[in-house]
Amino acid sequence: MNIKLSASFLVAFTISVVAAAEPTKTAETPPSQEPLFTSLQRLQASLKIKTVSATLDSAETQAAFAAHRALLERAYPKTFETLQNHEVGPYSVLLEWKGSDPSLKGSVLMGHQDIVPVEDAAEWQHPPYAAVESDGFIWGRGALDNKSGVIGILEAVEQLIKDGYAPKRTLWLAFGHDEETDGRNGAAKIVAYLKSINAAIDSVLDEGLFVTQGLFPGLAPPLALIGVAEKGYLTVDIHFEGEGGHSSVPPNTSSIVRLGEFAYRLEQQRIPPVLTPAMRELISILAPVMPQPQRFVMENLSFFETMLLHQLSKSPTAAPLVSSTIAMTMARAGVKDNVVPKKSTLTINARILPGQTPETVLKHLKMISVGFEVEIVPREATFSQEPSAMSCFSCPNFKTIETVIKETFPEAVVGPGLVTGGTDSRHFSDLTDRIYRFVPMVVGPDDVQGFHGLNEKVSIENFNKMIEFYSRLIRAWDA
Numbered sequence: 001m002n003i004k005l006s007a008s009f010l011v012a013f014t015i016s017v018v019a020a021a022e023p024t025k026t027a028e029t030p031p032s033q034e035p036l037f038t039s040l041q042r043l044q045a046s047l048k049i050k051t052v053s054a055t056l057d058s059a060e061t062q063a064a065f066a067a068h069r070a071l072l073e074r075a076y077p078k079t080f081e082t083l084q085n086h087e088v089g090p091y092s093v094l095l096e097w098k099g100s101d102p103s104l105k106g107s108v109l110m111g112h113q114d115i116v117p118v119e120d121a122a123e124w125q126h127p128p129y130a131a132v133e134s135d136g137f138i139w140g141r142g143a144l145d146n147k148s149g150v151i152g153i154l155e156a157v158e159q160l161i162k163d164g165y166a167p168k169r170t171l172w173l174a175f176g177h178d179e180e181t182d183g184r185n186g187a188a189k190i191v192a193y194l195k196s197i198n199a200a201i202d203s204v205l206d207e208g209l210f211v212t213q214g215l216f217p218g219l220a221p222p223l224a225l226i227g228v229a230e231k232g233y234l235t236v237d238i239h240f241e242g243e244g245g246h247s248s249v250p251p252n253t254s255s256i257v258r259l260g261e262f263a264y265r266l267e268q269q270r271i272p273p274v275l276t277p278a279m280r281e282l283i284s285i286l287a288p289v290m291p292q293p294q295r296f297v298m299e300n301l302s303f304f305e306t307m308l309l310h311q312l313s314k315s316p317t318a319a320p321l322v323s324s325t326i327a328m329t330m331a332r333a334g335v336k337d338n339v340v341p342k343k344s345t346l347t348i349n350a351r352i353l354p355g356q357t358p359e360t361v362l363k364h365l366k367m368i369s370v371g372f373e374v375e376i377v378p379r380e381a382t383f384s385q386e387p388s389a390m391s392c393f394s395c396p397n398f399k400t401i402e403t404v405i406k407e408t409f410p411e412a413v414v415g416p417g418l419v420t421g422g423t424d425s426r427h428f429s430d431l432t433d434r435i436y437r438f439v440p441m442v443v444g445p446d447d448v449q450g451f452h453g454l455n456e457k458v459s460i461e462n463f464n465k466m467i468e469f470y471s472r473l474i475r476a477w478d479a
Helices: 003-014 040-045 059-075 079-081 148-162 188-198 255-268 277-291 293-300 299-311 358-369 397-408 425-428 461-479
Strands: 093-097 106-113 137-139 171-176 201-212 224-229 232-241 327-332 342-354 376-377 414-417 435-443 457-459
Touching: 003 040, 040 137, 040 148, 040 277, 040 461, 059 079, 079 093, 079 148, 093 188, 106 148, 106 425, 106 461, 137 293, 137 461, 148 232, 148 435, 171 188, 188 425, 188 435, 201 397, 201 414, 201 425, 201 461, 224 277, 224 293, 224 397, 232 255, 232 358, 255 327, 255 342, 255 358, 277 293, 277 414, 293 299, 342 358, 358 376, 397 414, 397 435, 397 461, 425 435, 457 461
Parallel strands: 106 171, 106 201, 201 435, 224 414
Antiparallel strands: 093 171, 137 457, 201 224, 224 435, 232 342, 232 376, 327 342
């Protein structure tokens, strides 16, 4: 039995979704004026606009968001004529395609217009805001996260309108503008508005997990993961005190020494791993299509669970899927090279498994701190988030998305997964408990580095699949 191989398959689940660059030269024609004859041209025009939410307080970025909204209206005239526009602020977009059957609760398709900054534009193969088409890809910041999703949804809706389609179930299109900076002024305000008008919502689909190819050793077909939950997070400052003084006469125990001892203990004693219900379900789905010995392990989980969890918890890629993780992200001490500081601070960031809470992490830290003189101080509310509830994966809501995935990607095996990062969909929990996170594209090992990183790009094949998927899903929600 190769436990290493059994553990490494969970690499697939880790894909989730998490200073502005120097200006780069783009196409000579501004995006607001260039022709928009094809879906690719419309995507390229969107990618050329620097909608960086981290710099939203600048006039330049505000103008970029206004330009992006104008671009969407110009690119999708039938959508903006047919759907009712609900004003939820100057930058987010909320459109309602009213259904013919008022007894049916509505569905929500989500995406976000904002992108993260580019810090290394000179290192990109193609300029990050030029939206170059090359080698079967469209290159640019936001190509994966998440402008291709926004454009893909609008492409599907525009074409359905042209085809004369009219939905039975009301469809909401919700495109926030600050997902990358927590969504409090975008998705959160969209939700507040929907609540104020008593909008009835059945299902929500946001960005999240993908169709993975080549990331699961031993699995021949692609694996499509629908995120049914996302982890919570907590940031904590841990303060240490010790003897200070001149470095020529160092004290017996300084605050830095205590910080280091605590950090070592924290690294060695992690929060115990567990299998969530979604993980158990996924293992049961995958077992029949796995080769031996992985299949034997997965089909006899009651016997191998403890051993498997032990192996998974040692893998940097698998551990986040079976445990609440604690990462030490900052250490601060001292003001001068010849002064031993009396105080030091260690900052940790925890990502919390569904079924656990920020209190789970705090209790673990207190257990670790026994024997240390430390002060454990959680950050303000913006640095704390409960894990999401786990959406059902045996109900028709999940099965509908599963069916559409199989229609769009016939070779794929489909199952529930866990999003280790955060999405705008977490703001919708007051409207429905049927929230799912999936992006209809195939993502391989070479694509992962593009998320918030270098040379972000989307394949033209993937983009066309996205349009096909969203069109199928809108019809399936009606059925």
